[in-house]
Amino acid sequence: RKEVEQDPGPFNVPEGATVAFNCTYSNSASQSFFWYRQDCRKEPKLLMSVYSSGNEDGRFTAQLNRASQYISLLIRDSKLSDSATYLCAGRRTGKLIFGQGTTLQVKP
Amino acid sequence: DGGITQSPKYLFRKEGQNVTLSCEQNLNHDAMYWYRQDPGQGLRLIYYSQIVNDFQKGDIAEGYSVSREKKESFPLTVTSAQKNPTAFYLCASSTTGTGKDEQYFGPGTRLTVT
Numbered sequence: 099r100k101e102v103e104q105d106p107g108p109f110n111v112p113e114g115a116t117v118a119f120n121c122t123y124s125n126s127a128s129q130s131f132f133w134y135r136q137d138c139r140k141e142p143k144l145l146m147s148v149y150s151s152g153n154e155d156g157r158f159t160a161q162l163n164r165a166s167q168y169i170s171l172l173i174r175d176s177k178l179s180d181s182a183t184y185l186c187a188g189r190r191t192g193k194l195i196f197g198q199g200t201t202l203q204v205k206p
Numbered sequence: 207d208g209g210i211t212q213s214p215k216y217l218f219r220k221e222g223q224n225v226t227l228s229c230e231q232n233l234n235h236d237a238m239y240w241y242r243q244d245p246g247q248g249l250r251l252i253y254y255s256q257i258v259n260d261f262q263k264g265d266i267a268e269g270y271s272v273s274r275e276k277k278e279s280f281p282l283t284v285t286s287a288q289k290n291p292t293a294f295y296l297c298a299s300s301t302t303g304t305g306k307d308e309q310y311f312g313p314g315t316r317l318t319v320t
Contacts, residue, residue: 106246132308141296141311142249185248192256192302193239193264194309198248 101125102188104197112205115176119200121186122168128188128195131169133160136183136199145184146171176204209233210312212297217317219291227282227315229297238280239298239309242266249296255280256302284317291319 104121111117123131130149134142146153148169152161159172173180181204187194210231219225229238237256241249251264255274269288274280280299284291294316298309 102248104248130307139294139316141314144308144310147308187249189307192237192307193251193254194249196241196248196250198246 099124100197101190101195102186102197104184104186104200106198106200108201108203110203110205111176113176113178115204116172116174117176117202118170118172119184119186119202120168120170121197121200123188123195124167125188125190125195126164126167128190130189131160131162132187132189132194133158133169133171134185134187136185138183142185173202176202178204178206180204210297210299210310212295212312212315214315215313217315219317219319221319222286223319224283224285225291225317225319227284227295227297227317229280229282229312230278231280231297231299231312232278233299233310234277235299235310236277236302237300237307238274239300240264240270240272240280240282241296241298243294243296243314252282284319291317293317 133145136142146160157174183199185199187196239254240252253272255261271283297312300309
């Protein structure tokens with residue numbers, strides 16, 4: 099079992115929809131979590147950091163459930179420009195462990 | 207401008223040759239990291255360094271080597287011992303010890319070995 103797992107998708111949603119991704123982690127020692135956005139053939143860009151129970155930034159909300167060992171990313175009012183791959187990562191002893199990413203395609 | 211630079215953007219080499227990828231940052235970050243990404247995959251950690259003159263192996267260090275002689279620089283050498291070197295290589299950096307250790311990435315180098 100991978101330490102950080104994501105459903106690769108793709109998630110195909112219409113513009114304006116609300117979409118949620120889950121990311122499960124197996125190591126309870128993971129201290130903090132991150133969501134990155136990666137466009138095709140580009141580097142990952144930090145989207146949100148999750149140090150406690152959750153974080154919200156505009157249309158994006160991340161929540162951490164330590165009891166069930168998952169973090170989620172909710173995107174409200176999806177835009178065409180939200181189409182990308184979303185990577186989650188957990189921090190453990192000075193390094194990040196990444197999931198394989200979830201692909202989102204927002205359609206007009 | 208503060209940031210992380212990687213060069214070159216594309217690199218082509220023949221099998222059996224060693225190649226060194228450059229990574230420089232001017233963010234005054236203590237820690238630096240090298241990842242490899244294969245198509246449709248997440249990032250796998252090759253090496254990381256939390257302080258000058260010290261570095262640790264990541265999950266897939268075999269066939270790679272690094273040095274950290276300066277805080278700003280963390281070059282990665284892909285040796286001929288690496289069986290499948292063709293990949294997208296990403297360098298990242300972060301602060302340490304602050305509790306807000308977000309990693310920021312450079313633009314990456316696409317290495318093709320034939």
